[in-house]
Amino acid sequence: MNEELQALQENFTWDIVSCPPDVKPKGCKWVYSVKLNSDGSLNRYKARLVALGNKQEYGIDYDETFAPVAKMTTVRTVISIAASSGWSLHQMDVKNAFLHGDLTEDIYMTPPQGLFSSSKGVCKLKCSLYGLKQAPRAWYEKFRSTLLGFSFTQSQYDSSLFIHSTPAGIVLLLLYVDDMVITGSDLASIQRLKQQLQSAFHMKDLGTLHYFLGLEVHSTSKGILLHQHKYATDLISMASLESANPVDTPLEVNVKYHRDDGDLLPDPLLYRQLVGSLNYLTITRPDISFAVQQVSQFMHSPRHLHLAAVRRIIRYLKGTSHRGLFFPTGITPKLSAYSDADWAGCPDTRRSVTGWCMFLGSSLISWKSKKQARVSKSSTETEYRAMSAACSEIIWLRGLLAELGFPQTEPTSLYADNTSAIQIVANTVFHEHTKHIEVDCHSIRDAYDDRLIAFPHVSTQFQVADILTNAVPRPRHQFLVSKLMLLDQPHQFEGGCE
Template sequence: MSTCTFHLVSDERGSLVSVNGLKQASRQWFLKLSTALKSAGFQQSWSDYSLFVRNTPGHFTALLVYVDDVILAGSSLKAIIETKEFLSKQFKLKDLGQLRYFLGIKVARSKQGIALCQRKYALEILEDTGFLGAKPSRFPLEQNLVLTQGDGSLLKDPAQYRRLVGRLIYLTITRPDLVYPVHILSQYMGTPRQPHLEAAHRVLRYIKHTPGQGILLPSTGTLELKAYCDADWARCKDTRRSTTGYCIFLGQAPISWKTKKQSTVSRSSAEAEYRSMATTCCEVTWLRNILKDLNVGHTQPVKLFCDNQAAIHIASNPVFHERTKHIEIDCHVVREKVQRGLIKTMHIRTKEQPADLFTKLLSSNQFTMLLSKLRVINIHSNLRESIEGKNPV
């Protein structure tokens, strides 16, 4: 499949310039662009409004929009050229050629697949914070680290901490190894204290050790969704809320991951795990719809791996009892998917659970082992050497 990128500047009549500064400028700009694409035969995805697809006999073309930056991909180079010619009549555009960089994300191709990383962005963070010469760390945070709202003294300049954590959040787009540590740091943006800043500096030293780390999307493998979910019961010392974490693979490629504190307190670990399963089911449903828009059929049930036997039993038990009455909605979310054959729950050993990376701090050995299962690699080393000996998920 061919891919390219381009940047839209304005149209010939300058209508984009005329709406700049207005509250509805971005809305009107997207309306004009989407109208033009629909007139060219593209259909807007209901699952992601920034995605446009067009099916013609023997050809498929997809276009992804972020403000005025566009990725265009398709099975036919001729169709891509025709689309760019059509848009050039409607807008002034700057053709950036084959996809190599997009929104600070580097795209590297090889026989093994496509690697994504944000090395340049990571080095900019280290340079701006003065950590380019810092001593590297092999993992982001200590396994026994506990942070709370009342730790240590308040920072004199909290804006520095907030700016740093905000930049780290964007780095998690291609760095699943940073998701949980950054999730911890982001909880203290309101009143950051000295221990929170020291933990952030430890994350920077880990980035110094692995600035070019990213994810590998293998070129081989079946287009089958597999999901892993986990929860860490009552992890937050301030609120005693649990943490939900999941990662989803398409074949052997990680395509979605998340860490989030649950909105309510769970009374048991099984309840926390089941809420995590419900959240993962919602994400899987959305991904199935996206795949459908991209002409990727997925008729088989999505395997949902969980390391809690009680949560798996609740998913298949049609009887509500005292332990499940207060999570009835979550029960219905999962059970409906199971009964319709869209989800198949399966058990996985805790030590082999890749979603552990998104719910708790791990030992160095466990951290490294799970990273290999997530296909996290160093994009600047030989791809073959990077994945040699690593077990696929």
């Protein structure tokens, strides 16, 4: 607490003033937490002074609150490029990040416990404080303006990615609230950037990237493995399944889950906690994306059968908790994609499930398993909608890769196994079978005409996106997992990757 108060005073966070008669000062409280390392060992104890932002009124105490954070697809893309190019990954953390933000509103706060008696006055905040609704936005604007002053440019495709091109190479910085990842080909500029950040903010240089937002990063000469073993272990403990037997697939084959099957859970809290945690685990686990998409549909009124499905997913994780995405070195950063759909897969709404995945070389960087917004009249329409959704992601990724210095000079291959859907793209004649498809889906034709994408046919047997649209038997599940470049143990790539 003393360290926190000292940091607040050194940052000139407030002035002590008399409280205006027409103002009721906001309260504050101390929040205590224990910070752990990736292996579960103690890192440090932490005390944080938090303003009671729940008492703020919109339009009086704050306006803008949103603060962008790096997209996980961008994080995986940057790590893939760093692995393939042999770049080192650095991590830095900002101490008391939100205290650096500048406030434009007049906010009065009661003095914190341990400072002085409230009879001596109140704190008029000059800088943002944790708990204020505008604090994340104020910090982001402060950091953004500082980096722009260091001759960085902000990405047009991800506002939390900052790029600096130098004669010797490139420097990339990814920001996620107060955590940042720095990489690039110009090591001298990276060191200079660290020094500039140290002089502008209270920074902590964490060295080589090992642990970031619950993601564990293992680097070797063969590549980088990104996994969430500790997070998965904690999830298994939350579900009280430490002694359960593992299973080979996350869902049973040919089992459809209805929203009204079985009895309601008396308390849905545990179900919602588990599904929310599973959603975060899909950052590195595309093999459970479809299963998590299925159980996420029942968050409003989960039933015992739905909880059984969640427990099966966690039992699958128990046997594969070390599994993660592998990004090999020396690959050619060429973008390719797979698109698939499961026609009328939802038994309640008869809507279809879209599945697509994007590869940079052999590295998986983006994927999606999502129910479509409308009922489709045919499997061709379903596949066409899935291809259109994948096309939007391809165009975004092509723009991002061009900014990073890896432009895609050839059309991106989008592999699909439905020849009818491929023919609709190439045939500009609207006929009775496609008239009912929304115009926005047909934007895929413009991308095809502009030679941004191409549509090679792939056999259903080799359709990688199949794992994102339905539950598959164990042999096929294992085959598709291998195609997604998912590895089970860090030691598996110490000697290379086949």
